[in-house]
Amino acid sequence: MSSGSMDALDLALVHALQVDGRAPFNGIGEVLGVSEHTIARRYRRLRAQGLLRIVGTLDGTLLGHTSWAVRLVCTPDAAGPVAEALARRDDTVWVRLLSGGTEIVCGVHAGGEEDGDALLLKKLPRTPRVVSMTAHATLHMYAGWRSRIAVLSEEQVARLSPAPPSTTEVSFSEQDLAMLRVLAQDGRAGYGDLAAAGRCSQSTVRRRVEQLRGAGALRFDVEIPPRALGYRAEAWLWMKVRPARLAEVGAALAEHPEVDVAAAITGPSNLMAGVTCRDTQDLYRYLTERVAPLDGVREVETSPVIRTVKRVGAVLP
Template identity: 55%
Template sequence: MVKTDRTGPAADRTAAGPTAAAAFDELDLRLIHALQVDGRAPFSRIAEVLGVSDQTVARRYGRHRGSGALRVLGLSEPRALGAVEWLVRVQCAPDAALPVAQALARRPDTSWVSLMSGGTEISAICRTAGSEDGDALLLQKLPRTPSVVGVTAHCLLHEFYGGPQNVISKSGALAAEQIAALSPPPAQVRATPWVLSDADRRLFDVLARDGRAPLAELATATGWSPTTVRRRLEALRADGVLYYDVDYDLRQCGFGVVVALWLSVAPAELAAAGEALAAHPEVAFAGAITGPHNLFASLLCRDTGELYRYLTTRVAALPGVRTMESAPRIRHIKGAGPFLAAAPTALAARSRR
């Protein structure tokens, strides 16, 4: 699976380099960074921190959201729910890869579905209620077709970078004091997993499409009062069950290459290598996984030349690396949010995987 800076509307992606999409300007990047810090922060608060008017912030967000270049997602944190995530790689015949990928994307328990390399491999993240449920999803519920020639699954053991952070978090678009002014209180770690009610699930269904959905809309979906919705949002966020992510067009940030990176690292060096990798500005997601490759990352580079320099310098210098495999993403099907089959053409900004 390739997690970038966040899920984006479905669209073809190539590794050829940046497209002609108009670039985000400095204020756009600061707005995106602010929303990454707090996706539901009032525009008045964001405007005060950025030193612009409320109307400017609202217009910028409205214009980019309307074009499909930017949106806020409200997402559930799998570990807080006791869920397990699996990185799945599906090898297909070329003519079957897209239909299989789209079938996977339509499932509510998948995210970050992409076509990789020459279009014969699909990568995806699959979520299960627990490790004992993995076989049911991975071996029985994947699309059954003679054109699927191989499936491998790797359990995500530890996340070094991702979740509520992405590449924009490393950009320096906001100063430290601006980030502090927007940051909500840190989430607490619960000893036991949250159990979502049916109303909670309806709440997350709306937030996954629009993390800034008005309280009235959320109240209608859940059957709660707006006051109850507000309190529930605060409680879910305080316990680390709910976080906000930003989906934005990577091309408008100058990124033309999205790459999945698998590394085999000596066990004694895995933690050090993962932490070092997570600090690299090119890394949108990094996590320890099961299997012969025990460290996975999603990379964002401006072009193939920058990717080559990165792989042969900083990746090569990571401690304990034994082998490396990389694959460019050629088509983005689904990100962290729901599958949007007819969405405007735009590239996701968060590779969470």
């Protein structure tokens, strides 16, 4: 899908939803200067075309989860089916097919330190067509998943922004988790649907969603294919950085607009980053002009993304 499929109002709507994924359409319309009906119609069209999806996601650390990046090398005929099988699991957050179509990288959450590597291995497909696997625990996030649409003014963003999260402790009930499974599929699901899932009243659900958001336990991410915005070159970088420079390099990557996510990890590579560029020439310039000069970077392995099988997903117990 080309960037021509989205006009200026579409982009403004997407930016508004990045600020608050559950902002009411009438509120967005007021900020953008159009009617509620227009905003609702635009949202439905973008969603129907597969260009826009709002996903409710949990902060896994509050559930005692450990985040892993898992790399699998498969036989050429197996990578696609294995990637799709991984994407269907609730315990994968994202899944990408890399390189020549034989490598998969995915985000997996293990339920706690007691589970460790053994539990992680049990979660992966058992097939001889998986040739090798390495798992890297996330130690520190320098940049989280983010979009590259920023068209609203500071004043418009301020009007749409929800209250900043507090440091309130939070726990999850079975009722909460039933509701959150619905939000993992549609972050803008109505309170009626959430109440039915949680078997409670709409007022209870509304209050609970606000509590979880206020505690920073629940956020709403905007899923949009980069190609819809004119970006055609995605890659995963596996970097070996001198330990004394790791924090400095990670912080520098977080400032690069090309970087979607950057994290310190365990394993032979101690820093990973997902990047998105306009095209392969733009990716080349990024590697040679932005990454290469960073002091402390010893090696960079670049794995082009062939296909994103799962972009955003919630991990629930």
